[in-house]
Amino acid sequence: MxxxxxxxxxxxxxxxxxxxxxxxxxxxxxxxxxxxxxxxxxxxxxxxFGWYAACSSNTLKSGSLWHLSMYNEPLILYRDKDNLARCIKDLCPHRGASFIGGDIKGGELVCPYHGARYSSKGECTNLDRITCQHIVDSNYNSYAKKIHLYQYPTIEKDGYIFIYYNGQAKTNLQDFDIQSSIEDSRTDSYxxxxxxxxxxxxxxxxxxxxxxxxxxxxxxxxxxxxxxxxxxxxxxxxxxxxxxxxxxxxxxxxxxxxxxxxxxxxxxxxxxxxxxxxxxxxxxxxxxxxxxxxxxxxxxxxxxxxxxxxxxxxxxxxxxxxxxxxxxxxxxxxxxxxxxxxxxxxxxxxxxxxxxxxxxxxxxxxxxxxxxxxxxxxxxxxxxxxxxxxxxxxxxxxxxxxxxxxxxxxxxxNPKLADENNSKIIRKLLTRLLIPVGFLFLIF
Ligand code: FES
Ligand SMILES: [Fe+2]
Structure with missing residues (x-):
């Protein structure tokens, strides 16, 4: 959307x-x-229920999945082929696997279990690859309708990814009755x-x-x-x-x-x-x-x-x-x-x-x-x-x-985070000190 x-x-x-x-x-x-x-x-x-700033834009890199949950419900954020942020329930509608360990290929989400791929609209784009030909032929219409990602409205503003959360992910984003304007969540409105x-x-x-x-x-x-x-x-x-x-x-x-x-x-x-x-x-x-x-x-x-x-x-x-x-x-x-x-x-x-x-x-x-x-x-x-x-x-x-x-x-x-940050500080401090010292060394 x-x-x-x-x-x-x-x-x-x-x-x-x-x-x-x-x-x-x-x-x-x-x-x-x-x-x-x-x-x-x-x-x-x-x-x-309403717009939550769920992730910062810088964090959501294209080609990767960002896992979070809201009120216990596991969700995934990713960028589709147009670089638009998407939020889906972390549930593959084929057999209910999680997308943890899944992939993004050409802006499409790929399930790690049987390789189902989903378009940014949430439709499965490779049904024929994950089911036998006779099943696809005879039941295609009813099955295709069922296999669809569950989503939440997502919008990117002010360097945040906002999701409209109401606890009821839907296969069609148009079905959401959005009760608050995203404009009221803009930083400039404060x-x-x-x-x-x-x-x-x-x-x-x-x-x-x-x-x-x-x-x-x-x-x-x-x-x-x-x-x-x-x-x-x-x-x-x-x-x-x-x-x-x-x-x-x-x-x-x-x-x-x-x-x-x-x-x-x-x-x-x-x-x-x-x-x-x-x-x-x-x-x-x-x-x-x-x-x-x-x-x-x-x-x-x-x-x-x-x-x-x-x-x-x-x-x-x-x-x-x-x-x-x-x-x-x-x-x-x-x-x-x-x-x-x-x-x-x-x-x-x-x-x-x-x-x-x-x-x-x-x-x-x-x-x-x-x-x-x-x-x-x-x-x-x-x-x-x-x-x-x-x-x-x-x-x-x-x-x-x-x-x-x-x-x-x-x-x-997760002490690794602070350690990484501290070693970054030390590394950068040393480079900043070493450059002038090296420069002086060259001169003399
Ligand atoms: S559970 Fe996702 S493709 Fe089968
Ligand atoms: Fe505090």
Missing amino acids: NDEELNKVNSLKLANQSSGNASLEQTSGITIEENTSVQPADQLSSGL GFQSAKYKFEEVCVDFKCDWARIIENHLDILHIFWVHGDTIPDKDVSRDVITSFNQKITRDQRQIESKYNHKDKSKGEFISIKFIPPGRIVIYKGSPESARYVQVLDHIPLAENRARVIVRHYRKFLKNKFLTKLIIFKELQQRIFYRVFSEDYMILKTQTFNQQMGYIEKDNVKLLGEDKMVQYYWGWLNNALKKDNPWGMHPTTSGTNSVHRDMKMRYPPE
Whole structure:
């Protein structure tokens, strides 16, 4: 499905945003100004089904398969012969094999079991090669109709591959009733012009509940406490936590929390937006003039398994040569890995506590500062009830662990990733040092 086809299918735009700020609530250290003139937080118009940024464009190379899952359902992303991204359920409609170990030939997906090839539309293109001639002849029409890939709408924007996920892959993409416009998921629709920025990104997998990571990224309190020594920003330390005013606004599209310095001359410190189903945008300074912006996409791979694509847009250090010279990408990646590692044990154990039912209403007491998390919970609980995504592809304790056992993209689970990055840093540092030394050696 290309952009044009997809836009035809897109039927419903999200309702207009509303605004208006009113009452003040005083809490420990932070003042909360709340938007009361609109519907409550649980009336964000999107639920858990919709457009997910599932993979970055750079990651999806043509000729290779990218495996992921959504709410336990195994999926595959690949590029077809026109280089368009496709998302299919990882299930060959011949005998139900997975495409793991399969191939792309001439932009067509090839099953590793009996070699069935599928066009980008999902039709099997070599039926006669995988069945006996008499079967093809007598049953061709009915069989050909049955052998068709199960797909999800896919679109590529802003260097992301978005998939429209609703738990029900279909053989015909036209059959999807798409409830939200992809335009609302464009980075430019959040108040900053991404073209003016450069970015670095990493993709990491966590063994914890998807919602706990989103919560973690909405939670400013912990940034100072847990990451104060790692984030290279003088404003982020355990000592500055009480010096902000918080203002929360909610509308049908997003929940936003702005933190202003108590000293008004210093202006806005940070703002955080939650845009369902899985995106968080964090600005340093106001969105229009932010020096850097973080876009975090959260992908609910499976129970106890979530993926985050974190992209760090910056307005500074845009010169490509300089960035390469100072090994910026790898050093940035190192910081990302370290920041996420600082959260990891907290997230895993908090997931356990939540699964045991310990994080119930009366067991935990939220602070005023946790209002953002509270609003998120409100939305999540309603969305879980309405969409029930975890109920669509449930696994049991007896389910084969093949997908759970896949290599994770995260150093604490897969130390090779950090080792590779560190050796890249050392190698590049040495080359940068050796070139001038060699040059001097030649001269003298
Ligand atoms: S299961 Fe895929 S070709 Fe047979
Ligand atoms: Fe964190």
